[in-house]
Amino acid sequence: MTDLILHQYPGSPFSEKIRNLFGYKQQAYQSVEIPVIMPKPDLMALTGGYRKTPVLQHGADIYCDTGIICQLIDRLYPQNPIYPQDQITQLTAAAHWTDTFLFKASVAVAFQPKALEGNDLFSDPAAAEAFMKDRADFSKGSTELGMDLNVALPHWLQHMTRLEQQLSLADFLGGSSPTILDFSTYHCCWFVYKNDALKGDLAKLLALGHWMERMAAFGHGQPTSITGDAAVTIAKNSSPEAIAANGGLASEPFDPGAQVEVVAIDYGFQPTRGELVLASGDELVVKRIDERAGEVNVHFPRLGFRVNPVQ
Template structure:
């Protein structure tokens, strides 16, 4: 049964960002627990933990709640150092690659996929994504844009092919940087996986011009780790309630906006799903924001957000 030291991933099977974390867990061969959450609102057992943040996935360890995969991966590296994924040559560069695949390439993937299958989506899904994005879920516009986006998607895949070809000629192995797979490979894997799940024929066509990328992708898919323990959302809330956030000294040293520990603040993504999460500021630095929250069901929590891609304001 999951406890205060367990990794709990709130996710759903077809979520590409969840797969990014699942791949890292497999590569590190870590034990973990899975909470299957809905792909659309409401998410009644997630919101008590996050305070309103609704994106997928969310990672929980005890009463510490991690929002956004750009924080989850370095947290896994800090807590579980072997085998390492933040390898020599990946430092900093992995975050840069992650920023590309999570935004530009992911948005292109969304256009390719929904240009193909958007008219097959349930009404509830369309309504949820319209509300989340703040703009209409326009299937006709997606279909019209799909040919252009398919071209752009393949071009971005070919960047991986170019990198692998360069490594092959340099004799540095079969991975994007160096002789071992690491965080850069984890980030880059996500969009091909997402496309294969939804429009596999398109991915296969792209692979015709990218044989090194096809092999690289297959090697990453072959990683086998520990099967997750399936638990309920209430189980995860019970874990948080019986735990305490990991002790961290409150600090906003060198913060550019002069926030102070203990200030009442709110934070939200800067692009879509702008659900503000309120709490008392614990840490604000160049990497992350941690706010303290109290919930009737989950008790005392620390909710962690990355600084990039999020807006922090005083309440």
């Protein structure tokens, strides 16, 4: 199957999580390089508001957040599963902590002054200013993304030391093969250590370094580039897949067909509005009609999102 489309950009750590998972699963996919900052008109035609990176498209089904994207990829390509059921509780809880708290610490460590000196983005003052303004808009109303370096660094180092201890005993964090926790941890480490000015900080952590080499060796699968406009046309020419009949709206005070907005609970509060067609224990799905993309179903994981009524 090569009809999955990953909307991503090269420097994005959460995109690296998915590229690396495609590599582990040895799969082909299509790839759209989206802008690093707004506006992102083709992505907006698909998601209707959600602007985080990455997004995975399957025809007219649009998957937001790597929590649900990883589950979808694992379901579509079940060989080498990354959610072993006998460890599912601790792995998904630890992966969530890693994708939120550790990611926040990683951003602060990766953007420390000594790292920014060699960063192309920050060597052009106009580009740097546009980036900072965009990210200020992106995280408006949230305290969940910013962390002072003097808070982030000791937390980061503590976790790197624990990883070093564990990875000197086993090849991967769940044992002999990678699980979701390896992919969540890898993209945070990648974001810091891809930076030349910080690479040397890893030198003493040999087991961690070898694990990063093992993860990097999975590669990125086989991406084929397409344009954002072509991806929107693919959505337009497709129909959303049938919603699983075991869905239901049990825990929501909404009737099927209610107009709602789905919003992240941590940062990036740009909502997606539409008709709520599924609110299961794991997933929220909103149907929307877009003038360019036609009818699309936008999928979110339950973890990390809320549903609000829309008048």
